[in-house]
Amino acid sequence: MNNPAILEPPGTTGSEQNLLLFRIYLVYRTVLSVVFLLLITMPATRQLVGAQNPALYTAVSSLFLFSNIVLLGVVAARWESSNARLVLLFGVDIVCITLLSDASGGMSSGLPLLLAITVASSAVLISNRTVATLVAAMTVLAILGDTLRLISTGDAGIKALFPAGLLGLLFFVVSGLVQLVALRLGRVEALANERATYIYRLQRLNEQIVQNMQTGILLVDSQNRARILNAAAGRLLDPSRPIALEQGRPLMDYSAELTDRIEKYRSNRQQIGTPFEARGDGAELVVKFHALEGGEENQTLVFLEDYRPVAAYAQSLKLSSLGRLAASIAHEIRNPLGAISHASQLLDESQTLAKDDRRMVDIVLTNSQRVNDIVESVLQISRREPPKLETLTLANWMNGYHERYLSARDNPGKLSIEFIDPTAQIVVDPEHLQRVLDNLVDNAMRHTHLATKERAAELRVRVDRRKRECVIDIYDDGDGVAQSDVSRLFEPFFTRSQGGSGLGLYLCRELCELNQARIAYLPTTEGRSRFQITIEQQE
Numbered sequence: 001m002n003n004p005a006i007l008e009p010p011g012t013t014g015s016e017q018n019l020l021l022f023r024i025y026l027v028y029r030t031v032l033s034v035v036f037l038l039l040i041t042m043p044a045t046r047q048l049v050g051a052q053n054p055a056l057y058t059a060v061s062s063l064f065l066f067s068n069i070v071l072l073g074v075v076a077a078r079w080e081s082s083n084a085r086l087v088l089l090f091g092v093d094i095v096c097i098t099l100l101s102d103a104s105g106g107m108s109s110g111l112p113l114l115l116a117i118t119v120a121s122s123a124v125l126i127s128n129r130t131v132a133t134l135v136a137a138m139t140v141l142a143i144l145g146d147t148l149r150l151i152s153t154g155d156a157g158i159k160a161l162f163p164a165g166l167l168g169l170l171f172f173v174v175s176g177l178v179q180l181v182a183l184r185l186g187r188v189e190a191l192a193n194e195r196a197t198y199i200y201r202l203q204r205l206n207e208q209i210v211q212n213m214q215t216g217i218l219l220v221d222s223q224n225r226a227r228i229l230n231a232a233a234g235r236l237l238d239p240s241r242p243i244a245l246e247q248g249r250p251l252m253d254y255s256a257e258l259t260d261r262i263e264k265y266r267s268n269r270q271q272i273g274t275p276f277e278a279r280g281d282g283a284e285l286v287v288k289f290h291a292l293e294g295g296e297e298n299q300t301l302v303f304l305e306d307y308r309p310v311a312a313y314a315q316s317l318k319l320s321s322l323g324r325l326a327a328s329i330a331h332e333i334r335n336p337l338g339a340i341s342h343a344s345q346l347l348d349e350s351q352t353l354a355k356d357d358r359r360m361v362d363i364v365l366t367n368s369q370r371v372n373d374i375v376e377s378v379l380q381i382s383r384r385e386p387p388k389l390e391t392l393t394l395a396n397w398m399n400g401y402h403e404r405y406l407s408a409r410d411n412p413g414k415l416s417i418e419f420i421d422p423t424a425q426i427v428v429d430p431e432h433l434q435r436v437l438d439n440l441v442d443n444a445m446r447h448t449h450l451a452t453k454e455r456a457a458e459l460r461v462r463v464d465r466r467k468r469e470c471v472i473d474i475y476d477d478g479d480g481v482a483q484s485d486v487s488r489l490f491e492p493f494f495t496r497s498q499g500g501s502g503l504g505l506y507l508c509r510e511l512c513e514l515n516q517a518r519i520a521y522l523p524t525t526e527g528r529s530r531f532q533i534t535i536e537q538q539e
Contacts, residue, residue: 036061057103123178136175140168216304275307387429395422413455420462425538447478
């Protein structure tokens with residue numbers, strides 16, 4: 001689901017923080033070097049610094065500023081990731097600040113205090129604690145050494161050693177404390193990264209679960225816009241559009257009935273359990289709503305279920321329960337029917353039977369056969385079991401069907417099959433598909449023969465990639481179906497053919513529904529009759 005609130009994958013947060021701290025330190029050095037130069041160049045502050053050796057102060061502060069300019073130019077070299085380069089950088093800082101302090105009178109100038117920032121920065125940026133402590137030791141030695149030199153030249157008294165020693169001790173304390181804090185922060189950061197990675201992976205797992213659910217899920221805001229939806233929801237509502245284009249689409253664009261139901265749910269929390277048709281193609285959906293609590297917006301979760309599997313399963317249970325009753329009734333009918341048919345056949349063989357009586361016997365035999373066909377169809381429907389689904393490559397299976405159909409009939413006629421996509425795969429019960437096609441092709445052959453005196457039928461197999469469906473079209477050149485009869489075509493016992501039982505198309509529809517397929521009568525613009533079977537394509 002394309003959720004704008006989904007977390008980004010955790011990155012190398014520690015390295016990014018080190019780079020940020022390194023850049024802050026470079027900015028600090030640059031500002032400090034500029035201040036050093038300003039102090040010696042401005043008349044009002046010239047007496048504050050460089051009193052012992054103005055030339056040395058000016059040269060060192062200029063060199064310090066130049067080193068900052070060079071470092072800012074090569075910051076992409078990732079100095080913050082190399083301990084050796086960091087030691088070199090802090091070493092330059094220690095030397096420069098110590099020389100500036102020496103030129104300004106040593107400890108009395110206050111400049112050595114700036115080395116505390118250098119020591120603290122080294123404790124944070126240098127990953128090796130021993131090396132970070134070594135930088136602190138170098139700082140202490142530099143301060144003590146400079147103080148001893150000033151004492152030896154008479155520029156400072158022996159009392160200057162005490163504050164220098166205290167400052168050195170402070171540097172060690174600062175280094176140790178900052179290292180301890182940095183270590184603890186590093187552990188907290190590592191734990192936070194670990195938890196963030198776990199949450200991210202868990203969220204990705206949840207996203208994949210939701211995306212692969214067969215239940216359609218939508219998040220609808222207060223303005224009835226589909227903020228988020230999974231692949232199943234897109235397939236159930238509008239398979240013609242990519243999921244990426246569906247974010248923020250008004251719910252009314254999908255279904256007015258769905259919009260009306262969500263409004264009723266928001267007004268009185270009414271759940272309507274009856275299925276409804278969303279796409280106008282006969283596919284029915286069942287919807288449930290759940291209001292999200294605690295959010296700023298009045299958001300509602302919408303759960304969509306394809307009603308066809310439920311209906312097919314309910315139909316299977318119903319037919320299974322009626323099967324035994326239908327078989328018992330059919331058996332009871334067949335026994336007296338067989339006796340009537342047998343007696344009529346014996347009577348028909350009589351040589352003394354009058355012509356008018358023989359006509360009556362023929363009527364009895366014809367209608368006995370018709371009743372027998374109806375009984376056979378009822379038994380065929382009642383014996384149906386849940387489909388035994390298999391994955392079929394439609395082109396291969398249809399080639400085999402073509403051979404089976406022609407070889408099983410004495411006068412099969414002409415059957416042509418055309419493939420648009422020979423790689424299409426479907427999941428269906430092959431026996432059910434065979435029975436449906438046998439019935440439809442037989443009908444096509446019969447109606448074509450009545451209209452043209454030729455037995456012929458045409459099958460076309462294609463794939464609707466927009467809807468991810470396989471389509472089988474059965475064409476004939478008969479007289480077609482009257483518009484008033486189209487709505488009743490698939491009703492049981494409806495027929496316009498003499499001698500027909502009216503159960504053939506009803507059986508075709510029931511078998512299609514058991515396999516989650518659809519069948520419809522769709523005449524062509526050229527005047528040909530067409531029955532269309534639509535089956536979901538296997539990805």
